[in-house]
Amino acid sequence: MAEQSLAQLPITAASGPLSKAVRRSEGVVIPIAALLCGLLAFSLFLLVVGKSPIEFYQLIYKAGFGTAFSWQNTLSRSAPLLLAALCVALPARLGLVIIGGEGAIVLGGVATGACASLLMNAPALLAIPTMMAAGALAGAVWIGAVGAMRHYRGVNETISSLLMAYIAIAIMNQLVEGPLRDPASLNKPSTLPLAEHLRVGSLPGMDVHWGLAAGIIACVFSWILIEKTSWGFAARIAGGNVRAAQIQGLPVGKLIVGFTALGGAFGGLAGMFEVSAVQGAANASIAAGFGYTGILIAFLARQNPLAIIPVAILLGGIEASSGLIQRRMDLPDATVLVMQGFIFIAILISETFYGKLRIFDPDGWRS
Amino acid sequence: MTGDKVKADDAIGIETVGMTMQFGNFTALDDVSIKVKPGSFHALLGENGAGKSTLVKCIMGFYHATKGQLMVNNHEVEIPDPRAAHAIGLGMVYQHFTLVPSLTAAENLVISRDDAPAIIDWRKEREALADFLNTMPFKVPLDQPVMSLAAGEKQKLEILKQLYLGRRFLILDEPTSVLTPAEADEVLGLVRNLCKAGKISVLMISHKFREVTMFADEVSVLRRGVMVGGGKVSDLSTDQMASMMVGADLPERNSDRTGSPGHKILSVSGIRAIDRSGLKSIEIDKLDVCAGEIVGIAGISGNGQMELMEILNGQRKYSEGSISIKGLSYSATRTEARELCVRVLPEEPLRNACVANMTVAENIGFRYFDVKNGGSTRFWINNREIRNRAADLVSAFKVKTTSLDSLISSLSGGNVQRAVLARELTGQVDLLVISNPCFGLDFSAVAEIRSRIITARNSGSAVLLMSEDLDEILELSDRIIVMSEGRLAYETLAAQADVGEIGRYMAGHHA
Structure with missing residues (x-):
């Protein structure tokens, strides 16, 4: 009997385009549903504190996406978020939960500031790529070290990356208040302001700096790396099952260090653009929590680099609206953080539903 | 329940009557009747998958037997769940410790009680514990965190805990697998004395003949879910126990094999490594596998087969020795595996x-x-x-x-x-390393997978097959090696294999 059922071979209707689409939709429908649930729960919170959720969401729309100006504001804020989210998503594909991207951003910014002070008189064509390389390198070393500690010494990467973020901030404070301090910066210790020709300008025709383009290119690059190259395929094997990767002889350690370092490099690049395009000098303002928002974005995007682009823009818009919400609704600006927290909890809960819902499994429909 | 009929301080005797356990179509236990007299030390022998665990889980109420009864002190009892088993004085000591490592022995004992109060009066409890320990033939330090105790002390504490909880019939599931031989002898000696004193009866799952012959009064042997023999240990030789355990007759050898072994493919020499528990060593002096032969590594699980597999796959470091394939040094990188045509089928x-x-x-x-x-x-x-x-x-x-x-x-x-x-x-497959390829699979898949392995052999692959299923080894191998305690203990050509001899080496009975 077993032979008979083996003979009538397997591949049936469930491999058609519909079931393919259904399979893929799981990764889109569940996070969107989780996002909506998080917003719903946050609405209840607003009602409890006596504010109108409808007005709140209207203001987010208006301040984040309502006008050309608000779009530019949103996109400027999205630029570091794109890169910060990659710093979470790339290691996550290898099974590492890194939450200390803030450290890479901060050190990337400091390295940029230091580099710019040294190259003050160099031509932009030489200095700006050097600053980018320095920022990326600082981040790569920082997060790559987290990956190396994880693989070779078994140190928990989540905790070590978070602690290293605090160390990074302390290092930055030490440097900008000490050896790198601009004597003219009195209230807010900073590195020397960047020479005018070293400041990264805006994209043609927009009031949004080049960091946005860099972030989008980095996302596309990361997606191609993971989905289209043999390194990415190997990383997916190692991230899915280390034992299987070892049996296949894959260099698990190199993959882990390589992907964490690449994630860190993107984090460092976020710091570089914050310093060279927004702040104009490295100081405490670059530790603005982009690294933490990046965690939320990466999880909402299911660690998919292409999905990071729209999610980062959405979160950028939400952050852009916090000022207006504060003024119009008389809510503290931390309210937006409360909302992010609600969304994050909903996303974490939604992780438990993958593979459990029969509607997304065409194989299970008939039974 | 019959708990009230059991006098608290006396050993309990139990008996299974025609116990049968079916999982779907699979019969894990078939009409097994075992009697453990009060105050006796009874050993339960059998290979992996013989049904030993299923039997004790039925006794303890984790499973409900499909058929058959459990008698406790000659009264029939129903055990709906482990709690009920505990209530009538049946207890189990697991292979791995169930103590809380960060708490002291005293704390572990008190919190394990079902009736531990919400607020513990430690002074009173300590006095009660001291009184309890005075009645016991052995002591453990009460005030040290359990994690600072040696493995033998922990196992003694596990046994004390059962006595403290009023259990008078103990199931010991491979109690010595994490102990050194000296610790094992000490713990089992103490258990035996408790039995002799009539305080407890013991049913011990074991793979080791040495322990059975030294400490047990009686033995029952399971094979493929069937009780195949038993009796007083003093009446049985290890040869008799071995042949009961692994079966007296050879399974039919696969007859599809063609050709004879060619040149050497895999060569392992002088390997020294640490096993999974970190306590024992793996020592492989010499292991060669030639093209066109299947070398079967037989052994009870946990004797280093898994570690050998990991060493060959580059997942476990070794301090000495070398592995070479076709004369070239091999460290299991992807490039090497590809160039030397090495393939791996791990278990599960x-x-x-x-x-x-x-x-x-x-x-x-x-x-x-x-x-x-x-x-x-x-x-x-x-x-x-x-x-x-x-x-x-x-x-x-x-x-x-x-x-x-x-x-x-x-x-x-x-x-x-x-x-x-x-x-x-x-x-192209020149070397195939396999571990338990058919574990948990149904009959037709098993036949098909085994014939694929034979086909690979016939087409010139060197096959190293590690399996806990001795029949599988006997059916497929050209050469059989028994692994025991991390060493290759015995080697024979499959065509001339003496199953009793293999069984003895599997059970750690050297020379």
Whole structure:
């Protein structure tokens, strides 16, 4: 009997385009549903504190996406978020939960500031790529070290990356208040302001700096790396099952260090653009929590680099609206953080539903 | 319940009457009757999968036997759950410790009580514990955290805990597997004295003849869920126990084999490594496998087979020795494995050889996603080619899947193993390293997978087969090596194999 059922071979209707689409939709429908649930729960919170959720969401729309100006504001804020989210998503594909991207951003910014002070008189064509390389390198070393500690010494990467973020901030404070301090910066210790020709300008025709383009290119690059190259395929094997990767002889350690370092490099690049395009000098303002928002974005995007682009823009818009919400609704600006927290909890809960819902499994429909 | 009929301080005797346990179509226990008299030390022998664990789980109420009764002190009892077993004085000591490492012995004892008060009066409890310990023939330090105790002390504490909880019939599940031989002798000696004093009766699951002959009064032997023999240990020789345990007759050897062994492929020499527990060493002095032969490594699980597999796959470091394949040093990198044509079938393929959340096609593609047809490495993967090759392999190896895009984890165990076979047996295979290939699979999948292994052998692959199923080893191997305590203890040609001899070495009875 077993032979008979083996003979009538397997591949049936469930491999058609519909079931393919259904399979893929799981990764889109569940996070969107989780996002909506998080917003719903946050609405209840607003009602409890006596504010109108409808007005709140209207203001987010208006301040984040309502006008050309608000779009530019949103996109400027999205630029570091794109890169910060990659710093979470790339290691996550290898099974590492890194939450200390803030450290890479901060050190990337400091390295940029230091580099710019040294190259003050160099031509932009030489200095700006050097600053980018320095920022990326600082981040790569920082997060790559987290990956190396994880693989070779078994140190928990989540905790070590978070602690290293605090160390990074302390290092930055030490440097900008000490050896790198601009004597003219009195209230807010900073590195020397960047020479005018070293400041990264805006994209043609927009009031949004080049960091946005860099972030989008980095996302596309990361997606191609993971989905289209043999390194990415190997990383997916190692991230899915280390034992299987070892049996296949894959260099698990190199993959882990390589992907964490690449994630860190993107984090460092976020710091570089914050310093060279927004702040104009490295100081405490670059530790603005982009690294933490990046965690939320990466999880909402299911660690998919292409999905990071729209999610980062959405979160950028939400952050852009916090000022207006504060003024119009008389809510503290931390309210937006409360909302992010609600969304994050909903996303974490939604992780438990993958593979459990029969509607997304065409194989299970008939039974 | 009959708990009230049991006098608190006396050993309890138990008896299983015609106990049968079925899981679906599979009969794990078939009409097993075992009697453990009050105050006796009874050993339960059997290979992996013989039904020992199933039997004790039925006694303890984890499983409900399909048929048969349990008698406790000659009264029939129903055990709906482990709590009920505890209430009438049946207790179990597991292979691995169940103590809380950060708490002291005294704290562990008190919190393990069902009636531990919400607020513990430690002074009173300590006095009660001291009184209790005075009645015991052995002591453990009460005030040190359990994690600072040696393994032997922990096992003594586990046994004390059972006595403290009023258990008078103890099941010991391989109680010495984490102990050194000296510790094992001490603990089992104490247990034996408690039995002699009439305080407890013991049913001990064991693989080790030495322990059975030294400490047990009686023995029962299970094989494939059937009680195949037993009696007073003093009346039985180890030879008799060995032949009961592994079966007296040889299973039919697979007759499809053709050709004879060729030149040497795998050569392992002088390997020294530490085992999984970190306590014992793995010492492989010499192991060669030639082209066109299957070398079977037999042994009870936990004797170093898993570690040997890990050493060969580069997952475990070794301090000395060397591994070479076709005369070239081998450290299990992807390039080496590809150039020397080494393939691996680990046990539990879904857990060890697949990525559960990748598709069937991707999982089958693990060996070739980064190589072109010509053999040069490729940087850009070609999803269409991965799918096409997977489609061919799926039909050639009869993998039953609804689609190539289904997740590998949605397949049945036999089909996961077929998919892994399809991946590992395609292309030139000079060395095939296999561990428990048929564990948990149904009959038809087993036959098919074994015939694929024979086919690989006939076409010139050197096959190293590690299996806990001795029949599988006997059926497939050309040469059989017994692994025991991390060493290769015995070697014989399969055609001349003496099963009793193999069984003795498996049970650690050297020389």
